[in-house]
Amino acid sequence: MSRCLAALPTDHTPCAGPAVVTVLDADNAGADGCEHHAARLLAVLDHGRVFALPHAPAGAAHRVFKAATPQDERLHRLTDAILPSPATPC
Template identity: 45%
Template sequence: MTTRCTAARAADRSPCTGPATVTIQDRRGAALTGCELHAAHLVAARPDVQIVALPGAPADTVRVIVAAGAQMRR
């Protein structure tokens, strides 16, 4: 079995699109690390999360994830 990022929900069987690039934190302080795809899914479901790029992630990672999450909500 392939390991997936911690942002991947059990019901979502899609594979990660690459390595984890961000940490996603909710208002209660719970944090998950995620690839772009699974982080975007979380942003779409919970737009009030805080997203922080991991060291070494591309400079536009957070912007890309927020935009993808907004697109998924449409």
């Protein structure tokens, strides 16, 4: 089963439903994701933002924002969070 674009390479948990939000980084690069993975991605992005997709249920972006607990390691760019480093096997 494929996972949403917001799923971090180190996060092996399954998606919690369809992609319903877009997470944007400080440079406006974005990834669509389920609420579960979007919250985890938002938590590691410095100055990240979340927006509901047009078909999202009411309050989806708010739930993601509230669930995103800031992490010790913060990343500025979405590509730093999503793409594995060259030394990391896929």
